[in-house]
Amino acid sequence: MLKDVRGRGAFVCLAVGGLLLGACSPSYRQDQLVQSLTAICATDYHLSVSARQIGQTLAVHLHHDGILQQQGPQIGLAESANEVLGNLLEAIHRVILSSDARLNFYVVLVSDATVPGAYLTIIRYVEDVRRANANMLPPTEFFHRTIFDLKLVSGQALGLDQLSPDDIQLEQFLSWQLARRIHTHLTDALQRHGIPADVGPCSGEFRNGEFAFTLNVTSTPGRAGLDDAMIQHVFQDATSVIAQVLSDYQFKRFDHVRLTHLPTGRSLLLPKTRLELFR
Numbered sequence: 001m002l003k004d005v006r007g008r009g010a011f012v013c014l015a016v017g018g019l020l021l022g023a024c025s026p027s028y029r030q031d032q033l034v035q036s037l038t039a040i041c042a043t044d045y046h047l048s049v050s051a052r053q054i055g056q057t058l059a060v061h062l063h064h065d066g067i068l069q070q071q072g073p074q075i076g077l078a079e080s081a082n083e084v085l086g087n088l089l090e091a092i093h094r095v096i097l098s099s100d101a102r103l104n105f106y107v108v109l110v111s112d113a114t115v116p117g118a119y120l121t122i123i124r125y126v127e128d129v130r131r132a133n134a135n136m137l138p139p140t141e142f143f144h145r146t147i148f149d150l151k152l153v154s155g156q157a158l159g160l161d162q163l164s165p166d167d168i169q170l171e172q173f174l175s176w177q178l179a180r181r182i183h184t185h186l187t188d189a190l191q192r193h194g195i196p197a198d199v200g201p202c203s204g205e206f207r208n209g210e211f212a213f214t215l216n217v218t219s220t221p222g223r224a225g226l227d228d229a230m231i232q233h234v235f236q237d238a239t240s241v242i243a244q245v246l247s248d249y250q251f252k253r254f255d256h257v258r259l260t261h262l263p264t265g266r267s268l269l270l271p272k273t274r275l276e277l278f279r
Contacts, residue, residue, distance in 0.1 A: 027100065028100075034053060036095055038051055045090075047062060047091070048063075056104040057165070058096065062084075063112070064112060065112055065114055067084050067112050089122075092108070097129065104127075107121060107168070109163055109164060117155075118151075123146070123147035124146050124147075125173055170251065172206055175204035178242055181245060186234060186237060187199045195230070198220055201216060202214060210255060210256045210258055212260070213258070215234055235261070239259065239275070243276065246275070247276075247279055252272070255272055256271055
């Protein structure tokens with residue numbers, strides 16, 4: 001079982017770490033981006049990282065003993081991770097905020113020899129970083145716009161070549177972000193209203209102009225299945241989250257949004273023109 005990495009301590013450093021320093025750093029040229037970042041990590045923060053640029057995505061790998069911890073079946077961030085990841089993100093922000101490189105995303109891959117096979121991935125949209133640095137994005141919202149993915153991979157140790165995604169596109173990033181935000185929103189809403197239902201992982205992808213999301217909401221064991229009214233309520237709540245986030249990003253390069261309730265197979269297809277009604 002993978003432990004949720006979004007604890008309160010991790011929230012502080014991962015949400016705002018190092019943003020204000022970006023405006024005071026010197027410029028870093030596109031052709032020296034990777035070398036500048038690895039040098040800053042080594043000299044200023046005593047961190048050994050590897051990095052590469054994939055199109056307009058910067059991928060960084062930190063292999064650091066003691067940054068992850070395992071307790072029985074659970075894997076999560078160790079206490080020292082706040083400082084270490086805060087320093088790493090500070091270095092990345094210093095470079096990308098003062099560089100002439102055309103970057104849209106950065107990906108951080110974190111691994112630990114003491115917890116073999118566990119990999120934490122952090123993905124951020126560079127424009128979100130710029131807006132947070134200019135105090136145009138609250139820390140809580142900046143955190144919700146960050147992708148965290150903690151997974152186990154069997155076999156030999158892997159690095160950037162095997163685990164970092166290709167050049168990330170905004171529609172991909174939005175589908176990943178929305179799947180996580182939908183899960184969080186539905187979980188909170190059902191708990192708040194005392195509804196006996198469980199929310200499993202939701203998934204999202206973008207294909208052929210369509211955002212497609214699966215909603216894994218089931219009744220708690222021993223209870224009757226979700227009725228039609230509850231499924232419609234789940235669809236409406238998820239659609240409201242999607243409409244708000246896509247509007248905030250001013251993203252319009254899509255035609256439809258499809259929601260599928262995984263346990264029943266029921267689906268809802270909404271054209272872009274109708275999505276605005278759910279904001």
